[in-house]
Amino acid sequence: MDFFHSLILVLDSTVRLSIPLLLAALAGLYSERSGVFDIGLEGKMLAGAFAAGAAAAVTGSAWAGLGAAMLISIFLALVHGFASITHRGNQIVSGVAINFIAAGSTIILGQAWFRQGGRTPSLPGEARFSSIDLPFAEAVRDVPILGEVYSELISGHSLLTYAAFLLVPFTWWVLFRTRFGLRLRAVGENPAAVDTAGISVSWLRYRAVICTGVLTGMAGTYLSLAQNAGFVKDMTAGRGFIALAALIFAKWRPVPVMFACLLFGFLDAFAIRIQGTPLPLIGQVPVQFMQALPYILTVVLLAGFIGKAVPPRAGGVPYVKER
Amino acid sequence: MAETAIELKGISKSFGAVHANRNIDLKIEAGTIHGIIGENGAGKSTLMSILYGFYQADRGRIDVAGKTVTIDTPSDAIALGIGMVHQHFMLVQNFTVLENVILGAEGEALLKTSIAKARSELERLERDYGLEVDPDAVIEDLPVGLQQRVEILKALYRGADILILDEPTGVLTPAEADHLFRILEQLKDEGKTIILITHKLREIMAITDNVSVMRQGAMVATRETAETSVEELAELMVGRRVLLQVEKGEATPGDVLLAVEGLTVKDSRGVTMVDNMSFEVRAGEIVGIAGVAGNGQSQLLDAITGVRKAVSGTVTLDGEPVDLTGAADPADLRERGMAHVPEDRHHVGLVLPFEENENAMLGYHRQAKYLNGPFLNIEAIRADAREKIEKYDIRPPDSRLRTANFSGGNQQKIVLAREMEQDPKVLIVGQPTRGVDVGAIEFIHKRLIDMRDQGKAVLLVSVELDEIRSLSDRILVMFAGRLVGERGPDASESELGLLMAGVEEKEAAE
Ligand SMILES: Nc1ncnc2c1ncn2[C@@H]1O[C@H](COP(=O)(O)OP(=O)(O)OP(=O)(O)O)[C@@H](O)[C@H]1O
Ligand SMILES: [Mg+2]
Numbered sequence: 120m121d122f123f124h125s126l127i128l129v130l131d132s133t134v135r136l137s138i139p140l141l142l143a144a145l146a147g148l149y150s151e152r153s154g155v156f157d158i159g160l161e162g163k164m165l166a167g168a169f170a171a172g173a174a175a176a177v178t179g180s181a182w183a184g185l186g187a188a189m190l191i192s193i194f195l196a197l198v199h200g201f202a203s204i205t206h207r208g209n210q211i212v213s214g215v216a217i218n219f220i221a222a223g224s225t226i227i228l229g230q231a232w233f234r235q236g237g238r239t240p241s242l243p244g245e246a247r248f249s250s251i252d253l254p255f256a257e258a259v260r261d262v263p264i265l266g267e268v269y270s271e272l273i274s275g276h277s278l279l280t281y282a283a284f285l286l287v288p289f290t291w292w293v294l295f296r297t298r299f300g301l302r303l304r305a306v307g308e309n310p311a312a313v314d315t316a317g318i319s320v321s322w323l324r325y326r327a328v329i330c331t332g333v334l335t336g337m338a339g340t341y342l343s344l345a346q347n348a349g350f351v352k353d354m355t356a357g358r359g360f361i362a363l364a365a366l367i368f369a370k371w372r373p374v375p376v377m378f379a380c381l382l383f384g385f386l387d388a389f390a391i392r393i394q395g396t397p398l399p400l401i402g403q404v405p406v407q408f409m410q411a412l413p414y415i416l417t418v419v420l421l422a423g424f425i426g427k428a429v430p431p432r433a434g435g436v437p438y439v440k441e442r
Numbered sequence: 443m444a445e446t447a448i449e450l451k452g453i454s455k456s457f458g459a460v461h462a463n464r465n466i467d468l469k470i471e472a473g474t475i476h477g478i479i480g481e482n483g484a485g486k487s488t489l490m491s492i493l494y495g496f497y498q499a500d501r502g503r504i505d506v507a508g509k510t511v512t513i514d515t516p517s518d519a520i521a522l523g524i525g526m527v528h529q530h531f532m533l534v535q536n537f538t539v540l541e542n543v544i545l546g547a548e549g550e551a552l553l554k555t556s557i558a559k560a561r562s563e564l565e566r567l568e569r570d571y572g573l574e575v576d577p578d579a580v581i582e583d584l585p586v587g588l589q590q591r592v593e594i595l596k597a598l599y600r601g602a603d604i605l606i607l608d609e610p611t612g613v614l615t616p617a618e619a620d621h622l623f624r625i626l627e628q629l630k631d632e633g634k635t636i637i638l639i640t641h642k643l644r645e646i647m648a649i650t651d652n653v654s655v656m657r658q659g660a661m662v663a664t665r666e667t668a669e670t671s672v673e674e675l676a677e678l679m680v681g682r683r684v685l686l687q688v689e690k691g692e693a694t695p696g697d698v699l700l701a702v703e704g705l706t707v708k709d710s711r712g713v714t715m716v717d718n719m720s721f722e723v724r725a726g727e728i729v730g731i732a733g734v735a736g737n738g739q740s741q742l743l744d745a746i747t748g749v750r751k752a753v754s755g756t757v758t759l760d761g762e763p764v765d766l767t768g769a770a771d772p773a774d775l776r777e778r779g780m781a782h783v784p785e786d787r788h789h790v791g792l793v794l795p796f797e798e799n800e801n802a803m804l805g806y807h808r809q810a811k812y813l814n815g816p817f818l819n820i821e822a823i824r825a826d827a828r829e830k831i832e833k834y835d836i837r838p839p840d841s842r843l844r845t846a847n848f849s850g851g852n853q854q855k856i857v858l859a860r861e862m863e864q865d866p867k868v869l870i871v872g873q874p875t876r877g878v879d880v881g882a883i884e885f886i887h888k889r890l891i892d893m894r895d896q897g898k899a900v901l902l903v904s905v906e907l908d909e910i911r912s913l914s915d916r917i918l919v920m921f922a923g924r925l926v927g928e929r930g931p932d933a934s935e936s937e938l939g940l941l942m943a944g945v946e947e948k949e950a951a952e
Contacts, residue, residue, distance in 0.1 A: 298548040298556070305534045305545055312532040315496060316546025316596075317517030432535065441457055441497065 123264070127271050129388050134276065135346060137384025139164070139338045141283045143362035144369070144376045145290055146334030152294070152371055153327035154307035154433040155203055158214035159195070160335055161359025162221035167192040167339020169225040172239035172350030173232065175246040181344050184246070188340040193332030195221070200328040204321050207437030226352050237352035239343070248277040248345040277345040279337060284377070286334070291373040303327055307431030310438040320438050364417040370428045383413040446508065447472035447604055447635040448493065453502030455488055462488040464659040466502070475626060475636045477646040477667070479679055480656030481879040483849030486639045487529050489656070490606050494526040495519040525597025529608040531589055535582040539575055539592050540564065543599050560599065567598050571625050585736070586613040594625070605629065606637045611645060612877050615734045615905065623649050641879050643672045655679050680881035688887040693915040696725035699899035700868045705755035707741045715741035717923040718755070723868065723899040728890065730914030731903045734942050738923035739903045740785060743872050747782045748775055760867055776805060781861035785872030785903070791857040794846040799827030801845050802860050830859040835885065851882035858886060868899045875909060887913060907938060
């Protein structure tokens with residue numbers, strides 16, 4: 120049963136590690152499906168994590184932290200929207216700028232406000248989204264296999280984790296079953312068709328980037344209030360980019376996005392698990408290799424195995440009707 | 443007098459330095475079909491897009507049903523009962539027909555009910571107008587004729603009373619165009635008003651009640667169709683007399699310069715598109731290939747020019763074989779004297795974001811006259827482009843302008859000038875006048891005859907039967923990938939029409 124137990128542990132940390140990826144990738148999905156490429160997921164997530172850490176430290180409320188994170192990350196999303204939708208600027212440049220602003224300002228503000236070297240103060244349990252036990256988790260713990268799966272793997276995560284998983288079918292439903300979703304997909308493919316159908320292209324794209332802001336805010340909050348007890352500088356550590364890779368990998372579809380994020384989360388969990396323990400035949404695997412694996416995997420799989428990832432046709436191109 | 447459906451007063455619109463519409467007045471009577479004609483770039487699409495709210499006029503007023511209205515967005519126009527089928531379709535390629543139809547007119551926030559409603563409404567429209575199309579088909583799988591139906595359905599679904607069609611027949615086969623016109627007649631009988639833009643004067647004469655002519659951004663005349671003629675309209679459009687039928691002398695065919703033997707070509711799905719075709723083109727003659735679009739003409743052109751792999755057969759260019767493995771070097775073919783005016787100027791013939799002078803020599807850029815050691819000789823290239831602009835009357839005469847900013851007819855002239863000025867032995871031309879106005883057609887036809895008289899072998903592929911008949915010295919008819927007959931230039935239209943429809947040789951001759 121030892122192997123089974125370690126498997127459960129690895130899977131459990133897989134879930135924990137994939138949540139920020141999942142939230143960020145779903146965030147990117149809204150924006151990119153509407154034709155606005157967003158390389159600034161990383162920056163928005165980081166700013167959100169900082170805002171959540173700071174607000175929770177000051178107010179002592181996790182919900183205030185979440186609210187602050189969403190506000191700041193919606194604000195940054197609107198900046199990106201203003202640059203790329205209203206002013207038809209280059210979306211990559213605008214996204215990179217947001218990443219830089221977030222990386223720099225979180226450290227400066229953190230140091231100015233809390234004087235802990237860019238961290239926010241360590242938070243007590245009530246100011247965090249701590250893990251919640253599902254009903255009967257204790258009672259069924261001793262049931263073989265299923266009991267352990269339920270109590271260890273399914274129960275005992277934070278509210279944000281359950282919310283993230285619920286957002287997967289929700290996003291699918293929004294995208295494919297609602298008027299907003301139909302228009303969102305249309306505007307990412309052919310904005311002129313949306314325009315001539317009597318719908319405002321700009322307003323639609325703004326609503327999409329607001330959705331992105333809400334979700335990156337949640338992703339940031341998860342990092343500083345659920346996974347950790349406060350903000351640490353650069354705590355996103357490239358997760359915004361891995362989320363982008365997952366989004367491409369999943370061809371901009373919600374359910375595959377979830378599996379892609381779980382896969383990348385699993386690689387991460389596995390890497391942590393085998394750290395320092397040599398593998399049979401291979402020997403010691405450098406940790407850098409494991410960290411690079413998601414990117415390598417994306418490139419290799421996209422190159423040959425899962426076919427071409429066709430991005431939304433109007434993605435990255437500002438909508439201009441008068442040349 | 444009938445009621446006025448739409449009145450435009452003093453509409454002006456500029457795109458940067460381009461004056462697309464100048465002070466335009468136009469009155470459209472309710473319940474009529476009103477044609478609008480004009481040269482490429484005359485401003486027809488711009489004017490209609492203003493009426494539809496897609497562009498905003500700089501100045502001017504619009505009255506709908508006698509009341510002055512403001513149309514700032516397409517939704518304003520839709521609310522006023524105006525629908526438009528754009529020259530370049532406004533469809534979401536990976537959506538189904540149904541999704542495209544309801545986009546923007548969904549009604550409720552959830553799709554389920556609106557889709558169900560649209561499905562039954564579509565069925566009704568299909569029945570009433572014979573606009574059959576599978577509501578669950580994905581747009582990118584549909585041929586252009588059907589895509590256009592979807593555009594019409596979109597407008598009707600929104601309850602349009604005034605329907606604008608911008609060059610609807612440019613992409614249609616003659617049979618599809620006839621079908622479209624029957625639908626338009628039916629809509630007119632129901633009291634709807636239709637505005638039809640086309641370059642084909644015959645269509646104007648056949649179906650419209652009134653016709654307005656635009657030239658260089660201005661409205662130059664409006665006529666009752668019954669009281670005008672094709673000649674008068676052509677002259678109004680171009681501002682001078684136009685020869686609708688080119689004059690040409692007898693051909694004096696010489697040596698065989700292009701020989702095709704048993705050529706068979708399959709498309710990407712493995713369907714045989716060209717089936718064992720053999721023919722020759724001699725120096726000093728124009729051989730026309732007639733056929734309804736989609737009968738293998740495109741694949742034939744691709745194979746001869748070495749772009750697409752042939753399954754079997756040979757192509758000989760002035761005695762030397764052409765590589766038919768699909769890997770032929772276009773530069774090599776050009777050097778050997780094969781010039782090619784492709785069917786699709788936007789995707790194959792030109793790089794639209796490039797300056798005119800760059801496109802005017804692209805493909806021949808390895809020639810010494812364009813080079814300065816390892817670098818391009820920019821001065822020589824521009825001088826060369828200016829010469830071509832002058833000789834081919836390309837407008838505006840600006841070799842530094844982005845190619846995308848030229849109108850369709852002028853873009854076509856850029857390609858023709860590039861290929862013809864290289865003094866090729868064999869000239870292969872696909873759809874040389876698609877979407878091109880009568881003035882430019884006259885010019886292009888004259889140039890093709892000139893090429894013939896200079897002793898070039900010209901292979902002309904066109905779906906326009908008039909064009910084939912007036913230019914060709916010999917006419918080959920293609921149907922379902924096979925050559926089904928050869929006729930002289932005096933073959934009657936009905937005889938060719940039967941061959942093109944696949945009626946057997948013997949029956950057609952009777
Ligand atoms: N969106 C745009 N931006 C800049 N210039 C434009 C735009 N649309 C049209 N033009 C220019 O305005 C002029 C009128 O163009 P328009 O498309 O209205 O002509 P048209 O009469 O429809 O021609 P065609 O028969 O080729 O369709 C042209 O010179 C064109 O290059
Ligand atoms: Mg036009």
